Amino acid sequence: MTAYDAIVLAGGAAKRLGGADKPGLRVGGRALLDRVLSACSDAGTTVVVGGRRPTVRAVTWAREEPRGxxxxxxxxxxxxxxxxxxxxxxxxxxxxxxxxxVGALLAAAGLGDAEGAVCTDGDGRDQPLVAVYRAEPLRRELALLAAEHGGLAGLPLRLLTHELRLSRVAADPLASFDCDTWEDIASARARIREHGSVLDEWITAVKNELAIELDVDTAVLLDLARDAAHGVARPAAPLTTFLVGYAAAKASSDGGGAEAVAEAARKATALALRWADETETP
Structure with missing residues (x-):
């Protein structure tokens, strides 16, 4: 993937949210800002322009002048x-x-003579705050606008984007879904809990809360929980997965990583199946 830095704008007034701290509002148990930071976790430098706050990973902080x-x-x-x-x-x-x-935008921004790539929403409209820009033309146009208008405060984004040769990326329509109102927040929270994505969202939220970066095969753990519940007793499911996690943590201290989780789950699954076999009449 193309090397890049990220700039996240987090200093708006959120007037349509009654002045609420929008970057800190939670969707699926995670702050909106943290969700965005997770999407660009491989950036070289990530700059957040806005008020300082705890974040899921280290960032560089900046503030616009004047504020707002x-x-x-x-x-x-x-x-x-x-x-x-x-x-x-x-x-x-x-x-x-x-x-x-993010990957699609980076790929499109590197094609031909493009000076950047912008995501388009479901209606085909450009979303200039879901975009990749080449640094040199971006700096050039910002400097020209500042000189022409005596600064950048209060200027609309279109003055910048109209001067750049931009590729368009028709990504997943949800990628550019932003939360400007309480209705948007409610819609996002409801969508997070849809059946097809709720488990992945929950696991990600738990890992974020516990500062765990380890990727695990959730299907293996679910199979283990099923076998423990059916072959032993229902309460065995959460207790067994906890013990597997504990064993994996001990092994991971020796460099086991995700493989340690898989191995501990394999052993516990085999035990649950042997346990169940003993209840069957020969």
Whole structure:
């Protein structure tokens, strides 16, 4: 993947949310800002323009001048802390943004004479805060706008994007879904809990809460819980998975990692099946 830095704009007034701390609002148990930071976890440098707060990973903090000066002023403040040739620019209220969309934007921004790539929503509209820009033309246009208007505060993003040659990326429509109102927040929270995604969302939230980076095969653990519940007793399911986690943690201290989880689960599953076999009449 193309090397890049990320700039996340997190300093808006959130007027349609009654002035709530939008980056800190939780969807699926995780702050909106943390969800965005997880989508760009492989960025070289990540700059968050906004008020300092605890985050899921280390970032560089910046503030626009004047505060509340709008997205171009915030972008100008963030660019000063970056060095990469490609800059991922995101708003802090994208609950469904994923690494796949980031990868697609980076790929499109590197094609031909493009000066960047912007995500389009389900209606085909450009989303300039879900985009990758080449650093040199971005810095050039920001400097020209600042000189022409005496600064960047209050200027609309379209003054920037109209001057750049941008590729368009029609990503998953949800990738650019942003949360501007309480209705948007409610919709995002409801969608997170849909049957097809709720388990993955829950596991990610737990790992985030416990500061666990280990990737595990949830299907293996679910099979173990089923075998323990059916072959031993229902309460055995959560207790067994806990013990597997404890054993894996001990093994991981010796470098076992995800393999330690799989091996502990394999042993416990085999035990549960042997236990169940003993109840069958010969």
């Amino acid at each position: 000066g709008g997205p171009l002023a915030a972008l100008g403040a963030g660019v000063r802390h970056t060095e990469a040739e490609h800059l991922l620019v995101l708003s802090a209220d994208l609950p469904f943004l994923g690494a796949d969309t």
